[in-house]
Amino acid sequence: MLIVSCAPQATSTSAPAQPAATQAPVATTAPTAVPTPAAPKVLKVRIRGDITNLDTANVTGDVEDSIDRAVMEGLFRYDASGKLQPQLVDTYSVSPDGLTISFTLHKGVMWQGGYGELTMDDVKFSYERYLATNPKPAYADDFASLDHVEVDDPYTGKLIFKQPQATLWTSVLPMTSGLIVSKKFYDEAGPDKIKTDIIGTGPYLFAQWVPKQEVVLKRNPDYWGTQPYYDEIDLIPVDDDKAAEVALQAGELDFSGISLASEDKFQADSNFTVDVVPATQYKWIGMNVDSPKLKDINVREAIRYGIDVPSILAAAYNNKVPRANALIQPEGAVGYWQDAPVYTRDVTMAKSYLAKAGLTSLDLTLTYENTDEYSTWAQIVQQNLKDVGINITLNPLDSSSFWALGEGGKDKTLELFELYYSSVVPDPAWSTQWFTCDQVDLWNWMRWCNQDFDALHQKGITTIDPAQRAPIYVQMQQLWDAAVISVFVTDQPQVYASKAGVKAVIYPGGLSPMFREFSGQ
Amino acid sequence: MLVYMVKRVLMTLLVLLLVVVFLSLLVHIVPGDPVTMILGPRATPSLIRQMRSAMDLDKPIYVQIGRFLWNILHGSLGVDAVTGVPITTLIDASLPHTMILAISSLLLSILLGVPIGMYSATHTNSLPDRILSIASISLTTIPSYVAGLFLLLIFAVDLHALPAMGLGHAGDTLDYLKHLILPSVALAITWVGYLARLVRTSLLEVLNETYVRASRAAGISERLIRYRYALKNALIPTVAILGVGLGSLMGGAVFIEIIFTRPGMGLLIYDAIQTRNYPLVRAGVFVVAVLFVLANLLADLIYTYLDPRIQLNRRQS
């Protein structure tokens, strides 16, 4: 599974635009038991895949995110209730133009593994890494507006920005990109080792990794802040939801993401508690407007009226997911378009659009990643469009071949495709960024280039006030809708099951567990 | 004999070299790479270039092959493209589990298959023989993945009787063995049937051979003939098959490891192919090929030793 980390937020629009100045680190709300000499408290957690890259600037996905954020810490963090809090900073202030953040670091914070004390040099190193060009880190965009980090003395400094960046406070500083790494450790370890070995200043030590078998996090006995509840967290890679569910029931796991299909089964079982968390993983059927067969907007209308989204939701998700009607999700997020049109299948209308394009039949290829989920979509789309007179050839690609379409314009040959991107925290800018003109030949596979959309995207990033941002994104979605380039399907929530007694906390965005806040009885 | 063995070993080395060449060629033309696979839209062109270069894919084929061989001579299999971990570490963590799976399946099939075959051969055309014959042939025709799925469905999903996933808790041998049961049974089923049939046929053949008849005429006890002479000779083809068997079981392990999420070589290579982790694909398949070829070589040499009657240039796979 591919998880693209960015940034959003589960339940509310609590993106704190004007963080209150000067605050001491707030104690976490988690019940913190005093460590007793009893048996160590061990939590067994399933991860969806083995770790591949823990380096914060190139982190692979939600698995690595969760581990990084348990071991390392940033200047700021989200607490268990999803509120932004200072973490490594003792005091901070933001200049009126928003371009300078001045702060003092908490003194006496020690790196794990004897790498000395945390200083401003580490902060400067951690954030200026994102400005590298060769190679450009995967998360370079998170610090796109950063100019440099100023070091005043070992404990005070400033982040200097070229322009305002709204995403900074939602998805950058309190999330993985905002974590501070040890300069000394990075210099020593080199580029390969840091992928699978990390140190931090946080409550857990990255204690052991047995490839494909387990990752062990152990409580950091020298942690400067509040001790976490669990002494040890064992992370066990299980790719398959079904296998994980069997293991949960057999007591081999205490906490795991499960499939939507099994939600009811675990809800009904008193041995488990189930959390359904809205997440930002938007999924849609796209149309390549550069394809000669899809240039005519009438053909695209025919397709939009031909596809029955409710059938897809029934067959692929047991009707357990909400239908998405526009790009920005979930409901309540900044920029969510409440009145987005809902297209119901209408074969007659679809046929008349096809006729308007001067066609009675059409052959198209539908390309998708070869998983059960997307194969189910594809087969429904194929049946749906057959009634309209459009013959669909299915083109399932294995994951690698599928994502390789984003290299060097290989997407040119696409006609219809099924695609999903995700953001770790729902900042609307992370959703719109893939669909600008400069993303054509990269990840804008609809190859739809609209200058107004691009201008609005820029405006959205530099506008800090959520109330002013929201209409910008609604307007962008209206442009998108009018262009008839997609059929939105869903924004899939994440479902987690925990053994009774385990209290799980999930990061805003729904994709990563917040291990430092997990507790038990 | 010695010349034959030397020739056979040289051939084996040549085959292994060709395996490397073939793998390197294949890797060069398969679409996709690990960066886009893992990072999706986050993959920047410069990261992709860096990765291709780290995997030597930007260098001519002969350089890639040369480096790979050079590394092997130095006891290294290169570095995993994604995690940067030495591939030997990954293989050390996976190979034992696949070997244990293959060997336990093989033992299971010998323990069940050989006695069944012997019983059938010594009770030809009796009712039990007929039933066992049909049963054996039916077993040989069940693909391992069907057997695996059925066992999973019955014992793990329905009865919750046996664990379905992984290896069990690290260090807990009993738990490890419990996790081994379903996978090794699934993998062994075909071979139980196959060995039973093989032993029955070869035992019958031997029992009809002249020297057995002669010994019988010479008054040597029937029991002794059966077990001392007949069985020994009948087991020769079985031994030869074991080499093949081990290799074939390693192939079959792909399915079983996927179905039961066992972190073994099959799953390692399958995942590596999926993520286009080329260095890992090349090294992993190479290791499997080496084992496969060595198992065959060994079986061949044992066979030659046990039964000098066979032609020396006789080949088998």
Next chain:
Amino acid sequence: MQYVERPSNPIQRTLDRVPVLGDVVRQPLGALGFLIVFVFFMTVIFAPLIAPYDYTRQDIPNRMEGPSVKYWLGTDNLGRDLFSRLVYGSRIAFEISLPSVGIALTVGMLLGLVAGYAGGWLDNLIVVVMDTLQAFPSIMLSLAILALLGPSLINVIIVIGLTWMPNYARVVRAQVLAARETVYVESERSLGASDWRILLSHILPNVIAPALILAAMDLPWVITFEAGLSFLGLGVRPPTPSWGSILSEGFDHIFETPWPILWSGLTLALTTLGFTLFGEALRDVLDPRLSGTRGL
């Protein structure tokens, strides 16, 4: 693969026994095998008449149901009739196994003939290349090649043909070696017959029967191999109802419904059993000396 080769002249024997089928059916297991194979071929031919529904027809409200009067074996995750899909699946099994065994047989036989007859460096080259192809477990070889070519009916046929071919080359080569030493060939050669003449009139006939028997016995393995590839998502494209893809889709919904796995698994095992019984009976009739030599 184990194949014990012996000098024989099976063509003669074949000609001596024209009513082969009669002899096959005379054995009870042969008869059972013949019955299954017969039913299989009838299903292949008359699939549209036997299947109550189109194999792509979806009935989403009734998805993943158990057997009922309407859907005899139940439905899959798109509400498609499992029985109809299994019936049409026989055609896929047929369309893939026959051509791929055909390719393996033809190419393998050609290479085996050349290697065995020419000898020398050409022989060594062919043997080494075949050994290389067989040094990979076949499933991994196929996985790698299909990742390159992408899944489709034709590619699956090519891959299976390629994977199976070395076996035929090997068997045929051994037969040629044996035949070359026979008295006739030597006397013909001393009389100055051309290589082609000797190959065609003396060696080929000796080689064809064992190769054909091997092919007949490989059919069921090829069917299960294709199903295995489909199980890994590398076989034919949806909505083509390959038995392996039905199995694979069933695995994706193993907690929700056991029926797709159950029926497709049984169909696969039964078909394989039928072909194996039939093939063995055929072999016993055609060439009893080869009994029990079949490998995996």
